[in-house]
Amino acid sequence: MKILQINTFCGIASTGRIATDLHQILLNKGYQSCIAYGRDEPRNCDNTIKIGNKMNTYVDGIKSRLLDNQGFNSSIVTKKFINDVEKLNPDVIHLHNLHGYYINIEILFKYLKKADKKVIWTLHDCWSFTGHCPHFDYVGCDKWKTFCYNCPQTQEYPKSLFWDSSSINYVKKKELFTGLKDMTIVTPSYWLANLVKQSFLKDYPVKVINNGIDLKVFKPTKSRVRQLYNLEDKRIFLGVANVWNKRKGYEYFFKMAKHLKENEAIVLVGVTNKQKNELTRNIVGITRTHNTKQLAQIYTAADIFINPTLEDNYPTTNLEALACGIPVVTFNTGGSVEPISKSCGAIVDKGDWKSMLKQARKISHMKVILQINFNKEDLYKEYLKLYEL
Template sequence: MKIIHLNTYAGNGGAGRACMRLNNALKAEGVDSVLAVNFLFRDNPEVENLSKGIFSKWFTAAGIIMERMTAKLFSKNVPIPFSFPVWGRDISNLKLLRSADIIHLHWINHAFLRPEDIAGLSNLNKPIVWTFHDSNAFTGGCHVRYDCDHFLKECGNCPILKYPGADDSSHRIWKRKFKAYSKLNLNIVAPSRWMADSVRKSSLLGSVDLVNIPNTLDTSVFKPSEKVDARKKLGLNTEKFLLMSGFMPSRKDMHKGTSYLKEAIELFIKNHQISPDSIELIVFGNRDEKNVPDFPIATTFLGTISDDEKLALCYSAADVFLAPSLEDNLPNTVLESLACGTPVAAFTTGGIPDMVSHKHNGYLAEYKSSADLAAGIAWIYKEANRAELNLHARKTVENYFSEQIIANKHIELYKSLLNKHVSA
């Protein structure tokens, strides 16, 4: 069978990395699997570029820019992404898609597939699988919902928009999605139980066939390295207790919980009588280290790391990975850290409890409690047998998230859909 994966980007962002990893895992199991993207930042022979040529690339880039500008123009100044599906493309006539047995959608925003373009795929008469990497597919436009429950009905009166109302942009987008989805025989993959529960509650897709299959990663790359050696290679202190966290876009960032991280470190020092000189924070993925909080301990910024082998060394070098996200589906950083044998301290939210078992391979703190997150850091800091804790972290990934396990779960889904399609 031939599977075509569709994503806006290749390797950019959590969804881009997740679909590339799945594509590679499927190919390792002998599946004819192809990843096609709408915009390719740099040449990649393993990815099919749907915007080939100078004109096509610039036209696609213009659409991406225009969509993001529209979001800024009509959304409030809040750190919650919102997509206006104004620009996109009809790809239903592409030879590549006609050759597929199954079309597998991933993250298709930023001027790639509008609701109408997704509906157009029904003309191909092929099973369609869609992995939800965030909440956008079943909302009126937002990608992160927090405590908003408007997706349970028909959206409208959106708290993100500058001009909310009963028939605002979020409601009109919801109606476009409702009309488009009614033409499709969708099969949804939810990477986390939290995402699965959210979809089942939604007014748009609550009755659609759904299966919970996690993301995967390359366990031959993301693997434990000897901690001292990893630190020496990265030029990090070999004596201190190292905290690690990733991607801090700004002081105002809400989605990744930067303010809670800062407060948790302060409380860890204060409540547990820890010398600030004995610990250090390592941050990777930051785009602008001038625009991050002033942490109460020595902090090393490693910048954006695009090389997975170096990233794996970073996780191995740390004593604990901190994930203070306030809403996350199945964050790659948590999975990567565990694969490298480094325990995780995180809030109990989203899909994180699918990966972190409390006081087994990490610590699940009470949601939005900086004090409990600090207690989690302290629990790992004081753990007498960290080697066993590290082993539990690695075993979690090997037993539940390895490439072979996740690829075979997808293969089982694909086969069942093809069998239904043939008998229909």
Template sequence: MKIVHVSTTDYGGAYKAAARISGSLQRCGEESSIMIRTKRYQDTAGSEVFHNGYQRLFSKIKNGFNLLLSRGEVISDYFGTDITREQMVKEADVIVLHWVNSFISYRVVERLTKLGKPIIWVMHDMWLLTGGCHVDQYCGGYEHLCGKCPLIGSRKKKDLSYRNFIRKEKMLQGSKIRLVCPSRWLSGCAAHSEITKGQSICRIPNPIDINLYKPLEKMEDIRDKYHISADKKVILYGAVNATSDQNKGYQHLLNALKLLDGGNYVLVVYGNSEETKGIEKYIPMILAGYIQDEQTLIELYNLADVFVAPSLQENYPNSVLEASACGTPVTAFQIGGMPDIVLHNRSGYLAPLGDAGRLAEGIKLCAQNSREMGACARKHVEETNSYERIGKSYQELILDMMEQA
């Protein structure tokens, strides 16, 4: 089968998950490729849809209109690129949509459904089932009808979130698009949303290459590389939009670190070091900077005794999956898709949402029992997220769709 995945960019968490899903299908013998609006990196998987500068310029203009129609976290996609005429789409037996904001519009989705091809939409966040936000910050308005959106400070019933909500209902009405949710949490959200509850929804976890992300030997060499003594427990944290996005839970992490005996730990931070100023007051810190290659990232996961992910609302975070695959226990809040990846008190620790004290307890527990809990984390990923297992799940879904067409 020829399967084409559609993604706005070739970077970011949603793209990484999309590329892995495509890779899992390739591993199972399928011809799977990725269509991208704009390529940033030459070595990433995916073919750019635009063939000349005029197309890129026109896309930027349309995206500009979308931004004018959006407000803050509430994103509108009224203008987009008509990919129905692209050769990759014409030749495809199956179309898989991923994170497509600022790429294809509501109308283009409707045109895709008229091609008569099976369409899967992999939901990497809440955008499809809400009035435009990617995480609803526990608003819950999507369960009935968005309006008076707190994220944009609106008091109007028929505001932007309402208009987006109604347009999405129209877009999906009567379609046979299959929705795939990586987590049980997002599956439940989709089942309760007025936009998506009429669609067929299934849960397939995101895959990871367990032959690449795995426990490494000679850990003393990696510790020497970062000048960390054997008696220190290593906490790993990824600072991506840590201070600019409240959903990342940075303040809760800071409060938890204050409760630890800083002399026993070293905090290793990758990502934007500017967003972690102040932490060094409570715990020794090593800044690893932005990580460009996977092997260095895998080394850091293996270096850590515990990986901490303090997000307040998250679907199925790649970093938590990667750390677990490398045999590193994870401490996080018990939210979103975390319980699908982290087995509480077995492969990691899940603290009640917002409880910095329990988050600190989890960090200590995982660091003290890193070897045993890490082995459990690795085993769980092997049994749940391998390319072979997830690729087969997608194959079975596609065959079922074809039989019902």
């Protein structure tokens, strides 16, 4: 059986690593596997198809910002990609993130309906059933349930400079994404599964398959992280994100920093160079790394992982921290709470950063006892069952 995955990235960022993790499992089980991607360079995959190039991504991004039409550009490269898909002739097409300035969803879904192949779509956010945004819960918007218009998040990713085309996008997406004969939607969290069942995608079967991680990499790992950043005698509160922004709770670390004791410090992984220069003296900034072993070293060096996200699906950062032996404190939001129990962390009310800091201090020496299996090899076998149905 031949499986084709399509995602923005290949082998980097959380969704890219999920795709390559699944790719390796498929190869180990005797499947043929290929990943099509649109951004950056591939990692940990020797059979890939690049959709477009840097110039295409740049032009797509400009058009999207001017017209608010994310997903409806990149026509030429998508047509070429469809030719590549027809030559490959996969048995199953497994979709991941289709936003990210690299593919035309109208051309793609017209092909999918015509080809009549088995389609699996893993949703890593909510973009597939809104007129604009990947995340809406943290701003309290529920227009997506009926009809998007006057989007309150046109200035958030995928940012639009002038237009609000959310109503047009919503109608087009609903028409394109519904009506496939054989498509199963997968969500990593029960939270997102519940949202899908309230959207225009509700007629498709929905299965929850939790994100998994590589437990051979993410485990207690010795390092010189504390010595490198002069943190030998500090209690370390760690935060990790691909991009630090308002939704990820970036501002809460600054609020907590004002109340840290002399023997406490915050370490933030994933900051930009600009953000790094804005950090206060008791916040150590580390720019984004795609080196998973280095990440495991940083997790292990910390005392506790703090995830103040205001909305997330099923963040792998929580899993990575727990697998490295440090407890997790998170806001009661989205799917971030699903892997957390009293034996491995704490959950506080959304936005209550004072309670978050209090709990972080209280459980920073907790011995983590895992209640959920994070092993990617066990979890992603569920995808193989879907492929064979």
